[in-house]
Amino acid sequence: MNSPSDHLLYVLSAKTEMNWSTFKKTVDEILQDSLSSTDNVRALRNRVLRLLDAFGFCDVSFEKTNGRVCICPATVVRLPIQGCSAIVIGSRSPATVEQLDCIRGRCSAITMTVDSSEDSSLLPSRIGIDCEDPTLLQEFADLAQIPLQSEPPSWTLSQFATDIRVYWNWLEWTDGPDLNWRSWEFNPEFCEFRERAGQEAPLRLIRYLSPITNTFRYRLWDGSRFANVDLDWGRYCVLERSGFDVLFYDPSTHRFAVPRNAYLPRVLQRALGLCSGMSPLVYGGGDATASGRALDLFQLVPRKIAECVSGKLGQSISYCSLS
Numbered sequence: 001m002n003s004p005s006d007h008l009l010y011v012l013s014a015k016t017e018m019n020w021s022t023f024k025k026t027v028d029e030i031l032q033d034s035l036s037s038t039d040n041v042r043a044l045r046n047r048v049l050r051l052l053d054a055f056g057f058c059d060v061s062f063e064k065t066n067g068r069v070c071i072c073p074a075t076v077v078r079l080p081i082q083g084c085s086a087i088v089i090g091s092r093s094p095a096t097v098e099q100l101d102c103i104r105g106r107c108s109a110i111t112m113t114v115d116s117s118e119d120s121s122l123l124p125s126r127i128g129i130d131c132e133d134p135t136l137l138q139e140f141a142d143l144a145q146i147p148l149q150s151e152p153p154s155w156t157l158s159q160f161a162t163d164i165r166v167y168w169n170w171l172e173w174t175d176g177p178d179l180n181w182r183s184w185e186f187n188p189e190f191c192e193f194r195e196r197a198g199q200e201a202p203l204r205l206i207r208y209l210s211p212i213t214n215t216f217r218y219r220l221w222d223g224s225r226f227a228n229v230d231l232d233w234g235r236y237c238v239l240e241r242s243g244f245d246v247l248f249y250d251p252s253t254h255r256f257a258v259p260r261n262a263y264l265p266r267v268l269q270r271a272l273g274l275c276s277g278m279s280p281l282v283y284g285g286g287d288a289t290a291s292g293r294a295l296d297l298f299q300l301v302p303r304k305i306a307e308c309v310s311g312k313l314g315q316s317i318s319y320c321s322l323s
Contacts, residue, residue: 003116003117003125004030004031004122005116005117005121005122005123005124005125006092006094006116006124006125007030008026008027008030008048008052008122008124009052009057009091009092009124010092010093010094011026012052012057012058012069012071012091013071013091013092013093014093015071016070016071016091017068017069017070017071018068018069019066019067019068019069020062020066020067020068020069023045023049023067023069024045027044027045027048027122028041028045030122031044031122047121047260048121048122049069050263050269051121051122051123051273051279051280052069052122052123052124053266053269053270054266054269054270054272054273055089055123055270055273055274055277056072056075056077056089056090056153056270056273056274057071057072057089057090057124058070058071058072059072060266071090071091072089072090072091073090073091073147074088074089074090074091074092074096074146074147075088075089075090075146075147075148075149076088076129076137076140076141076144076146076147076148076149077089077148077149077152077153077274078137078148078149078150078151078152078153079152079154079274079275079276079277079300080152080154080155080275080302080305081275081276081300081302083130083132084130084131084132084133084134084136084137085128085129085130086128086129086130086137086148087126087127087128087129087274087276087277088100088127088129088146089274089277092124096127097114097125097127099144100112100127100144103140103143103144104129104140106143107131107136107139107140107143109131109132109133109136110129110130110131110136110137110140111129111130111131112127112128112129112130113126113127113128113130114126114127114128115128115278117279121279121280123279126277126278126279128277134150137150138150152274153270153271153274154271154272154274154275154305155305157267157268157270157271157274158268158271158305158308158309158312159308161265161267161268161271161312162265162267162312163311163312163313163314164233164236164237164240164312164313164314165314167230167233167237168237171220171227171229172227172228173222173225173226173227174225174226174227175224175225176225176226178206178221179208179217179219181208181209181210181211182208182209182211183196183206183207183208183209184196184206184207185197185204185205185206185207186204186205186206186207186234186235186238188238188239188242188244189242189244190293191235191239191244191246191259191261191262191293192261192293193207200221201238201242202222202223202241203220203221203222203237203238203241203242204220204221204238205218205219205220205221205229205234205235205237205238206218206219206220206221207231216231218230218231218234220234220237220238230265232262232263232264232265232266233265235262236262236264236265236313236314236315239262239313239314239315240313240314240315245315245316245317245318246258246259246262246315247309247310247313247315247317247318248295248317248318248319248320248322249301249303249306249307249310249317249318249319249320249322250319250320250321250322250323251303251319252321253322253323254299254300254301254302254303255281255297255298255299255301255322256272256297256298256301256306256309257283257295257296257297257298257322258272258280258295258296258298259293259294259295259296260282260293260294260295260296261293261294264309264313265313268309268312268313271305271309272298272301272305272309273298275298275299275300275301275302275305276298276299276300276301278299278300280296280297280298280299281296281297281299282294282295282296282297283295283296283297283322295322297322
């Protein structure tokens with residue numbers, strides 16, 4: 001495959017690891033021909049990284065200001081759907097698809113499909129493997145010399161991920177003054193950061209911009225005390241306390257909707273991504289979203305996983321049509 005999304009994965013696979021600065025430059029170079037003057041480049045970069053992580057192609061760590069992007073090893077993972085279906089995630093070279101297709105030719109009862117991503121997320125092409133017998137899938141993985149996860153990881157990740165109550169108990173609270181840096185407050189009604197208003201809610205998530213490093217820092221304020229927090233968990237702490245439910249599920253199409261302004265914590269978002277390996281659809285508004293905010297629709301998500309993920313975040317899932 002020669003699409004820009006596949007090129008990014010090839011570069012990551014060759015490097016095995018990148019710092020955040022190199023990753024940004026690589027994404028900017030790949031996207032340069034498709035960017036317009038109105039595009040939010042920072043948001044596009046973050047979305048690319050989020051989806052690569054959610055679909056099992058890389059792992060990300062940010063310690064202070066030192067971000068690292070590491071490629072995941074190539075793996076065949078089962079999907080949580082009827083039949084015996086799997087996808088190939090992780091490291092990939094320009095020759096991978098051809099090599100796998102040659103192996104597939106030696107296994108007559110196996111079907112392989114390759115589908116390209118259709119948006120600017122730079123999500124690599126989806127390599128799908130279908131057969132009727134799990135032993136054939138194991139045979140294919142063995143011939144390809146790629147490990148097989150025979151138990152769908154989406155089930156495991158959703159069941160054993162931390163929940164919001166455990167995360168809250170981990171927080172270390174401190175009494176102290178507010179920072180005098182430029183800052184914004186997370187608005188749970190609109191699910192986005194906005195200029196700070198005069199009236200303060202009891203629980204507030206504040207985003208600060210460091211004047212020295214030009215990076216963001218996040219603090220969760222509970223009255224006069226604060227705790228440094230992970231952005232994703234911090235948003236859902238505020239959403240739970242404020243009583244705003246922002247996750248939606250369509251049981252007829254098995255689509256799970258997440259606000260694009262409120263990504264899930266990484267493990268839970270990967271649980272959704274590995275339900276299908278399909279690029280999320282974009283839903284721009286309608287009855288499901290009173291504020292009209294854009295949603296990512298993760299596909300082929302079993303109802304039990306949808307309910308488990310929502311429960312981990314203290315959310316009451318809303319059932320609706322997401323066609």
